[in-house]
Amino acid sequence: MKIFTIAVFITAICAAAYAASLDNILMRWRKTAKYEDGTSNLTVAVTYYSAELVEAEIQAEAEKNLWTQDELERYKYRYLQMLNLSEMIPIKVEFVNNGPTMHPGPFDKMIDMTIGNKTYEPADYDKRLNFPFQGEKDGLVFFNRFDPKTGKNILDGQKRVTITLSPGISAIISSRGRNARFFWDINKDDPSKLYAGATAARLETDRLIKRLENLRKDRADEAARLKAIDDEISTVQSRLDELATIQ
DSSP states (O other), rough: HHHHHHHHHHHHHHHHHHHHHHHHHHHHHHHEEEEEETTEEEEEEEEOOOOHHHHHHHHHHHHHOOOOOOHHHHHHHHHHHTTTTEEEEEEEEEEEEEEEEEOOSSSTTTTTETTTTTTEEOOOOGGGGGSEEEEEEEEEEEEEOOOOOOBBBBTTTTTTEEEEEGGGGGGHHHTTTOOOOOOOOOOOOOGGGGHHHHHHHHHHHHHHHHHHHHHHHHHHHHHHHHHHHHHHHHHHHHHHHHHHHHH
């Protein structure tokens, strides 16, 4: 009984330590701003999902629930699948609006990301962010990690990411006459560290299955295109044969 009590005590200490560690890490990657206008106020929080934060959240969840390694790997797989860090740059936005109704839609026109001298619009986002609201609301916003023209990772060699919210998103922010900006130093961030072991194998399997499906679709489309060309060749040749008998 004494050994069990000590084990529970040590587990509680470890869980508390992980929670404290997560709080410290979250402070680095979750930026918050509060805006006030008379009796109204608005709090905006924007979180950048760095590898450090994601790993800390996964470990804290595992400690809280006393998971086995296998349970941790399953959770990590689902979590990384949701964030899609291998293809996207996910950002979480949170609002606590104690003021006039906000009209944030279309939300993809209210937010952008600046890296270096280039500005990017979202590739996808939680559509609930489009609807007017008071009180609390949050959602994920995704930006493409790779340049669609060059295929290059847009974070390579960069040191800072800036998220900008248009003042038109809220009358309280608009009254200040400037955009709401949040930035992070990301030069030491390395999402590839998250992709190791069984989780990496499962995620790679998912990617390869998706790629195989796309290749099969491309092959089917190409086969249909070639058949159409063959049919047209046959039609033209038949007509040439007919014309040859007339001459």
